[in-house]
Amino acid sequence: MKERLIKLLEGSIDSCLEKGLLKETDIPFIEVEFPREGSHGDYASNVAMILASSQREAPRRIAERIVENINDSDQILDKIEIAGPGFINFFIKSNVWAVLLKKVDTLGDRYGESDIGKGIRVQVEFVSANPTGPLHIGHARGAVTGDVIASILQASGFSVSREYYINDAGNQMNLLGKSVYYRYLELMGEDISFPDNCYQGRYITELAHEIHDSFGDKFRSDKESAISFLTEYAADSILNGIKEDLETLGVIFDRYFSEKELYKNDGVTRILQDLQGKGFIYKEGNTLWFKTTDFGDEKDRVVVRDNGEPTYFAADIAYHRNKYSRGFDRVINVWGADHHGYISRMHAAVQALGRKREDLEIVLVQLVNLLRNGIPVPMSTRAGEFVTIREVTGEVGKDAARYNFLMRRSNSHLDFDLELAKTQSSENPVYYVQYAHARISSIMRLAAEQGCRAPCYDEIRPDLLTAPEERELIKLIDTFPEMIEGSAKALEPHRIPYYINDLASVFHSFYNKHKVVSDNSELTKARLFLIKSTGTVIRNALRLLGVSAPERM
């Protein structure tokens, strides 16, 4: 509907220009929006006010001319008013609304999709926690956010790949191996003092047990080779656990990319040489520095330490070059907010690689406070005190967990209350939306029992759907595709929960006021069609969120 009104306005402005009623100036993008106030019409535009400054004329006078020149050939407008400082308010004829539902019917499951992505290849990298311990609640939020961003982009016509970068090289991993080794020695009855900087979590001890059970004291003597084996063993095992945890959340990756792969054939050092050749790297003693300040970073960064080992940053440069060389035109990284200090150096790296700064987009996801009944649950990864994803999904369920993560803008902090998330009451917004869907299914079942199957658009009389609640529903349903589009452009998943919450709310109001199945068969058919369309939109939206749309609950 918006597009139709925008076309009308464009047409009018064009003919105003022809007739010399408007000066040839920059014509702004025309915006049409929902007025808050019902008396301001169904839609409103502020073009006249925007044009006012460049035309050097009063907005209301411009508006008058635009309104006079609107050619409503399809007869969709009931009336047009000029109001306030120069708003143009549109009132749509009540019988044209239901026409909007036709496309829901023809598109079905695909209603809401678009092709704004034009097949552009985009990679979304998220979670990417190093396999030194189980995922915690903060990772879960990042996982779900990244997953849904990917889904939204997919629905918008991008060709999307979900990727997890495994930091399985470097001294954190070494530390992991050592941690297991010491616990292993303890099991053999050796009296060792467990180092402070090692991982304290119980899972380390469990791994040590596992190894002791299957290998006995095999690794007791040769410390070096033992640690290297244990590192790999532990990383594998932990990574598998991570994958399983992610699966319980409904997050599936297209690819797990190992950092180790970057070091094959001296990959990392070759890239550093390239960059050195381009003059982005200088040497100071044994250390190599990357001149990230050339690109606006606040200080230069080390890429090779004086002991000759490359830093994590060095590998990350190589990784990002690898991404672009695989043909991704857009690269999106979803990071925990604690990594924000990393952004400017990564942008510098991307530019040094000959890419534009915008070729790397970073979505920051703020940290999560885990609560139980409003009381913070203490968390410390190092000390091994945390609630894992599996415990969370096990306790509150996948749907509630995902929905709770998605309700907030990723940029704001999130309180995740375990008790609240699992209460099956009105305090929990997931059920509100799911209930609407279940209710719709239930009505359709009832109608089917009475021999009235859900009709298609061509079988109904759309002009019967004129009640205010019906019109509100249709309006909202009509907005769904543009909402998805906006959410894709802004990389903001939270718009979807807000939208379906609204939709469910309008539906519930409608339901309480009007009977769908009645003895008026024409009206019954029209309303069945309306709620079928509503159900389709809820289902499509929930599918994007990775949340189920139950038919009963």
Add this chain to the structure above:
RNA sequence: GCGCCCAUGGCUCAGCUGGAUAGAGCGUCGGACUACGAAUCCGAAGGUCGAAGGUUCGAAUCCUUCUGGGCGUACCA
């Protein structure tokens, strides 16, 4: 110290990239089931949008300063 993020009814948060009288949910108070599912609906109270300036027809939204909170500021990842 410096950098990034946040600040909106009692609580948790939206506010569509500058629009008309700032919106939801929870909580509080008052109503609605012999009607398709009451996990629902209807109504009410509750706000100088952290503070002060500035930009313009118009600011919760943009710019500056300040206050308060989170995070970061490694040759860790």
